[in-house]
Amino acid sequence: MTDTPLLQVTNVTKTFGGIIALNNVSFDVNKGEILGIIGPNGSGKTTVVNCITGFVKVSSGRVLFRGETITGKPPHKIADMGVLRTFQIMRPYFSLPAYKNLVIPLCSPRARRTGGWRGGGKLGDRNTVSIDILEEIGFERDSYVPYKTTNTLPTGYLKRLELARCLALKPELIICDEVFSGLSMSEIASMVPLIERLQMDGITLIMIEHRLRELFQVANRVMVLNFGEKLVEGSAREVMADERVREAYFGSEVVEEVMKHA
Amino acid sequence: MKIGTQQRRQERIDRGIKVRTDGLYALMSWRELAYLIAPRLLLIGGLLLLPLVVPGMYWLRVISIVCIYALLALSFDFLAHYVGLVSLGGAFFVGVGGYLTALLNTGMGISPLVAIPVAAIFGGVICTILLLPCLPLRGVYFAIVTLMYPLFLARVIEALNILGGTDGIMGIDGVPYVWLEQYGIIAMLLLILFGLRRLVNTDLGLVMRAVKDNDQAVRASGMNITHYKALAVFIASSVGCLAGACLVHTYMWAGISTFALDFSVLPIAATVIGGGGTLVGPVLGCLILVPISELLRDFGTLRIVFYSLILLGFIVFRSDGLMIYGQRKYHQFERWTDI
Numbered sequence: 001m002t003d004t005p006l007l008q009v010t011n012v013t014k015t016f017g018g019i020i021a022l023n024n025v026s027f028d029v030n031k032g033e034i035l036g037i038i039g040p041n042g043s044g045k046t047t048v049v050n051c052i053t054g055f056v057k058v059s060s061g062r063v064l065f066r067g068e069t070i071t072g073k074p075p076h077k078i079a080d081m082g083v084l085r086t087f088q089i090m091r092p093y094f095s096l097p098a099y100k101n102l103v104i105p106l107c108s109p110r111a112r113r114t115g116g117w118r119g120g121g122k123l124g125d126r127n128t129v130s131i132d133i134l135e136e137i138g139f140e141r142d143s144y145v146p147y148k149t150t151n152t153l154p155t156g157y158l159k160r161l162e163l164a165r166c167l168a169l170k171p172e173l174i175i176c177d178e179v180f181s182g183l184s185m186s187e188i189a190s191m192v193p194l195i196e197r198l199q200m201d202g203i204t205l206i207m208i209e210h211r212l213r214e215l216f217q218v219a220n221r222v223m224v225l226n227f228g229e230k231l232v233e234g235s236a237r238e239v240m241a242d243e244r245v246r247e248a249y250f251g252s253e254v255v256e257e258v259m260k261h262a
Numbered sequence: 263m264k265i266g267t268q269q270r271r272q273e274r275i276d277r278g279i280k281v282r283t284d285g286l287y288a289l290m291s292w293r294e295l296a297y298l299i300a301p302r303l304l305l306i307g308g309l310l311l312l313p314l315v316v317p318g319m320y321w322l323r324v325i326s327i328v329c330i331y332a333l334l335a336l337s338f339d340f341l342a343h344y345v346g347l348v349s350l351g352g353a354f355f356v357g358v359g360g361y362l363t364a365l366l367n368t369g370m371g372i373s374p375l376v377a378i379p380v381a382a383i384f385g386g387v388i389c390t391i392l393l394l395p396c397l398p399l400r401g402v403y404f405a406i407v408t409l410m411y412p413l414f415l416a417r418v419i420e421a422l423n424i425l426g427g428t429d430g431i432m433g434i435d436g437v438p439y440v441w442l443e444q445y446g447i448i449a450m451l452l453l454i455l456f457g458l459r460r461l462v463n464t465d466l467g468l469v470m471r472a473v474k475d476n477d478q479a480v481r482a483s484g485m486n487i488t489h490y491k492a493l494a495v496f497i498a499s500s501v502g503c504l505a506g507a508c509l510v511h512t513y514m515w516a517g518i519s520t521f522a523l524d525f526s527v528l529p530i531a532a533t534v535i536g537g538g539g540t541l542v543g544p545v546l547g548c549l550i551l552v553p554i555s556e557l558l559r560d561f562g563t564l565r566i567v568f569y570s571l572i573l574l575g576f577i578v579f580r581s582d583g584l585m586i587y588g589q590r591k592y593h594q595f596e597r598w599t600d601i
């Protein structure tokens with residue numbers, strides 16, 4: 001691990017009109033680690049992602065990537081530096097086959113520079129590179145799956161496609177906004193090794209999740225948000241031991257369980 | 263569900279030949295090849311034969327006008343359905359392209375054959391630069407601004423009495439030979455039609471379509487969507503300026519009426535009639551709408567009523583447009599099934 005953290009979020013506050021979505025949140029992410037972010041619905045997790053990746057302007061505070069300030073840069077510039085994100089609400093290009101969906105990010109300047117996930121600095125034929133990436137992420141190459149239009153694919157594949165979109169740009173940091181949600185137990189179980197492999201490849205990850213069991217399996221550290229404030233940060237064990245977390249988080253998860261069955 | 267009545271449902275199934283002609287298999291037999299090529303041949307052949315079969319010079323002129331409107335409709339359809347920018351800028355493009363070629367021709371004595379393409383390219387550049395400020399905005403701004411510019415420019419020309427003022431610029435050369443004019447514009451229309459159809463299926467075209475579908479995902483993939491929009495606007499406005507330049511050399515006159523809103527509205531109506539998002543549809547729409555509007559010219563302003571009724575009918579009964587209906591009939595058959 002290097003001295004300066006890969007990503008530094010310092011005193012970020014974000015207000016929407018009167019709502020304080022984030023209140024003075026600070027945290028670091030070191031190179032190569034997986035940081036988990038948990039918190040009840042509406043606690044500001046997606047807003048953190050939006051603030052880091054430039055999709056919303058922070059009200060105050062700074063975000064640094066490799067020691068360089070990235071607050072105020074437009075989203076495509078931040079993505080171009082290797083900070084990629086997935087969307088909680090996925091909207092792939094539904095009329096296109098899965099592999100054509102990946103051709104689009106492969107047209108980006110960064111993909112052309114780096115050659116894609118496994119690329120050695122030069123981008124080959126986009127369709128081929130696209131199929132290669134899809135295969136690594138779990139689309140069976142010799143099946144029809146990569147060639148099906150995305151409106152016919154199950155959620156599990158769409159989530160993988162969303163990750164693949166990030167991988168097409170040879171990312172340094174991927175911020176995953178609830179990639180496990182909406183998946184069945186077995187689908188999540190098959191995603192976990194994939195996440196571990198990304199980490200072994202040297203990609204740093206921030207994972208926002210509701211599925212604590214699977215998150216704790218992969219995350220090195222966990223941070224808890226509640227009402228836009230950072231409650232605690234530490235190992236999974238430390239976080240779970242915290243009284244305030246039990247109160248804030250599990251209280252609401254019980255509510256969620258109830259909502260699910262209602 | 264009512265008891266005793268048989269429930270039926272219509273279903274559509276791809277014709278065997280449609281499936282067989284997907285991809286390389288089309289090369290297997292003449293029949294399959296013909297199935298693929300016939301619609302294209304029909305369009306190309308039809309357009310090329312048209313000037314030979316119409317009676318008299320007046321209708322030759324109408325064919326030119328059809329092609330000019332078809333270029334505008336292509337420009338609209340491309341921007342609206344492949345980039346997600348709804349443009350009301352037909353009049354803007356025609357005006358800019360028209361005045362540019364008029365200046366090139368009368369001011370510098372450049373032949374129409376050179377002035378038209380130059381006006382198309384430079385007109386595209388000018389329009390794109392003028393539209394650049396509203397490209398990063400989402401929503402209706404683009405439509406409003408494209409509608410505003412022609413009104414604004416016409417008033418400026420009128421008020422400052424520049425560029426010929428209300429009289430317009432006269433003494434513009436026509437294209438040397440009638441047949442060159444006719445077939446030149448038909449060839450350009452076909453070239454641009456098939457060129458755009460190819461473009462939207464290239465990787466660049468995919469990115470443009472992605473900007474329309476989900477611009478956030480494109481930005482999150484490290485691409486500047488404004489660049490792509492600007493490029494698309496340049497292509498579309500160049501096509502529009504080309505139409506304007508051709509119009510001016512057809513009438514041998516450029517005036518404030520080149521900024522008339524007809525050039526914005528009729529292409530949109532033609533796109534609705536022909537089928538948006540098909541590129542061919544808008545051309546067909548113009549082939550229908552422009553001659554009708556010529557035939558109704560005797561009725562004066564009353565033709566707007568006929569014209570609106572036709573449009574209304576299409577929107578109510580065939581909202582998909584002719585081309586999409588035609589494609590469905592060509593590629594699929596329908597049958598009733600019990601459920």
Ligand SMILES: Nc1ncnc2c1ncn2[C@@H]1O[C@H](COP(=O)(O)OP(=O)(O)O)[C@@H](O)[C@H]1O
Binds near residue numbers: 020041048
């Ligand atoms: N674009 C926005 N405009 C207004 N309020 C927003 C916007 N985005 C998020 N919020 C508000 O900020 C709070 C945090 O939302 P969010 O970050 O989406 O929560 P989470 O992802 O943790 O469920 C919520 O109260 C939400 O209503």
Ligand SMILES: [Mg+2]
Binds near residue numbers: 045046088
């Ligand atoms: Mg969220």
